[in-house]
Amino acid sequence: MRIKKATVDGVWYADKIGQIFEVVRENSVAILTKCGGHHSVLREDAEVIVTEKRPAEAGERVLITYAAPIEEQAYEKGDVFVAESTNDPVHKCVRVLGMPEYIDYTEYEVIVENEVKYEEADEMKNGKTRYDLAVENAREAIEELRLAAYEQGYEDAKRRIYTKDPAVSAQACRDEIVEQAKADVEKLSNYGDGVRYVTGTGSVATCNVGFVVNSDKRTVVALLKGLRTGKVYAKGIAKAAPSDCFNVHIGKAIALRRALGLTVPDEYLNAPQPTEVRVGDVIEVTLDSGEIEKKPVISLKAGSLNAHLPGRIIQYPSHYAKIINDSREEVGE
Template identity: 70%
Template sequence: MENVNQTVINDANTVFEKKDDKYFGYKSRFGDIVIGGAYSYRFVVHYAKTNQDVVIISGDVNTVTTPVCTTLEERLWKPEKSAQARRDEIVEMAKVDVENLKAYGKQSSRSTRLGKMTYREYYYSVEFKVSSNKRKVSALIYPIGRLGFISGRPIHVGRAKAAPDDCFNVHIGKAIALRRALGLVVPDEYLNAPQPAEVRVGDVIEVTLDSGEIEKKPVISLKAGSLNAHLPGRIIQYPSHYAKIINDSREEVGE
């Protein structure tokens, strides 16, 4: 049985190892998960729905299983779930992804010398540069030396920019930029996240007035069918169906 399980592991594209309620990256043929990085069951189920040959090594080293969607998970991921709910889950997935990648802190570097390809591992530090106005995020990777000092120049840079018609979300942007900086695959969910359909406190909205003037303001409160946004020296109320959400990062309100 052990040989059969080892064959399954060897043939799998991606392997997670289950420890308590966490799933740790064990193997990735595509380089799109962090080896040693911790993931939730929800992430593993979602990953397995969009990738082939994914297996789990359970607490018993002689047991290998495939991700099984429980009734709860099926409800969480069923296609008919609302676009807003799917976007919320993708944003949470991006937050966890960024924390895992930052915490891992190792990256392989390739170099060719005397006709031989060599690899070395180094620890790295991540810095993000965010421009909400330009709707873009940059991830800068700095190597950390043996004495713990950070290099003055980044060795890898990844960038992400929202398309003109897309709502900007800094958490999705950070995940895309960081994966690009590390040379990892960017999940399709990040690149094609549904647009927000529900205005919330902290969102930045764009409203076209009757005069044709366009205003971009943060939402400070909500009422049935309308919302309030800041204007210089006063608060103005808009019908919610007039508003286009252009930024749903909501970092200022702790989300």
């Protein structure tokens, strides 16, 4: 099932337009999906895609259901391609139109139908009475309320941050968002004891939460890896915009929430930029020659705006220097 739209404000899938999820069951009103648990989607907001797990033939459309490579790649879960050649370069793998690399058999399923007609019986459907279906729908509604209550905590935090006295600095807002992100990662990873993840086959795997951080590329990748199998069941990626200051704690919170299929709070995506330099921050300095240096702040001179970098003292703020990384992990913050 692919999310086409969100007709109701505030639904859990409002920021997941275009993403695909496995269907658990459905009725005339809603479709129950797997997304870090079981959550409902209004039928009018979704497109049901029927697939078969078999080798594709040339000319058939394939749906990416699991993008296996860990490194950067040109496709992701939910993408649809047309198979150009099969068993290329190995058995069951395919090459598709417009894509230089091949797609492994474990990564795709063949699309056999995009439109599915649903017939509702008056009293029975799949051996269940209307009463049975009503009970199931009520349980789904309770689950939605539970998830909404969890997310409401982040909405309340956002209001606390952005409705403060205008005199409160952007730096104070950013500091609070960073602390919120740290607590979020700790809670979502079950304080280091792992998470339960519903796999594509419907089984539940206990996974370790791991992160791959690349400060140079300003990216964080969250990986959910099975404790027993060692298999990567899900991943989420966060990448700082070129104009943003990179912060590994905010990046981890964004990446982990994406791996778990949870909504990413707006404050993570739109955190204010830092305005105060601190020990451990990485500063980008543009020299008179046009050369660019990136160095950490090793000390601050009391009573002045001078920041001591390795081999250089600069004034901050200034038009030739900006903070590009305020993670400060090396100094224990």
